[in-house]
Amino acid sequence: MVMLSMSRVNQLLEHEDYIVFMKKIDELEKERLFCKHGFDHGLNVARIAYAYLLEKGEQLPSKEGVYAAALLHDIGRWVEYETGEDHAEASARLAHPLLEACQFSHEDIQVILKGIQEHRRHPEDNLTLLGAALALADDWARDCRHCSVQGLCNKYKLEMSTVMF
Secondary structure, three states, X not given: OOOOOOHHHHHHHHOHXXXXXXXXXXXXXXXXXXXXXXXXXXXXXXXXXHHHHHHHOOOOOXXXXXHHHHHXXXXXXXXXXXHOOOHHHHHHHHHHHHHXXXXXXXXXXXXXXXXXXXXXXXXXXXXXXHHXXXXXXXXXXXXXXHOOOHHHOOOOOHHHHOOOO
């Protein structure tokens, strides 16, 4: 079996700015009752989005592109906490130089940034393939079924408590 290289994603995870952004989010969400937006969430979104795209049988963005988009989709959360700016837009803005530094192509960067910008919208809102996958995976990556504060959560919907297989 041949393993596809994820070297650019590894570069991304080791990038100084990515590390700083994730530390800011972790610190600002330390007392958060609801789902957090750290590395584990990004990785769960990546896995689910990639599996969703495979199952749809659609022409996939690269695996690295899907993982990069998922790992970057919430990096602007700290900006939203500090300024109120929508984190999807802030995340796309912050992701752009990181993707360039990790040598993603111009075309890949445009697809990834659009997916990040769309990840908060409803999947049926005429989104790009990657945007729809991220939007669905962002919800499916949450363990709402076992959450002790689901009654307080404004994102929670009853269907999030059912298995999505």
